[in-house]
Amino acid sequence: MPKNVLVVDDSAMMRRIVIEQLRACEFDVNVIEAEDGRQGLERFKLGDIACVLSDWNMPTMDGLTMVREMRKLDPHSRVSIVMITTNGNADNIMHALHAGADQHLAKPLTPAHFKAALTAILG
Ligand SMILES: [Mg+2]
Numbered sequence: 464m465p466k467n468v469l470v471v472d473d474s475a476m477m478r479r480i481v482i483e484q485l486r487a488c489e490f491d492v493n494v495i496e497a498e499d500g501r502q503g504l505e506r507f508k509l510g511d512i513a514c515v516l517s518d519w520n521m522p523t524m525d526g527l528t529m530v531r532e533m534r535k536l537d538p539h540s541r542v543s544i545v546m547i548t549t550n551g552n553a554d555n556i557m558h559a560l561h562a563g564a565d566q567h568l569a570k571p572l573t574p575a576h577f578k579a580a581l582t583a584i585l586g
Pocket residue numbers: 472473474518519520521
């Protein structure tokens with residue numbers, strides 16, 4: 464059974480890049496796309512998501528707010544949440560982790576980093 468991965472990013476091009484990386488890693492996944500935090504959260508509420516890969520800066524609802532809302536629904540952190548950001552500074556990483564993200568990946572994404580971060584979840 465492929466695992467459902469929710470890819471949340473307001474940039475269609477970034478979503479394509481993330482999905483290509485998932486394919487390149489040959490994970491057995493079914494990708495679900497959302498264009499902003501609100502859409503991502505609505506899909507999350509329907510359940511059966513193994514992993515969320517989310518952008519930080521998005522209109523309507525940003526990634527941090529979305530992660531906080533997801534963790535209210537998933538207080539035992541059963542779903543893995545990976546935050547992808549342009550700015551990998553220490554403050555941002557701390558914010559992401561405090562909001563409830565399990566991991567942080569900085570752009571540009573490399574296949575090696577992607578595989579290292581996700582193999583335990585999706586491998
Ligand atoms: Mg964005």
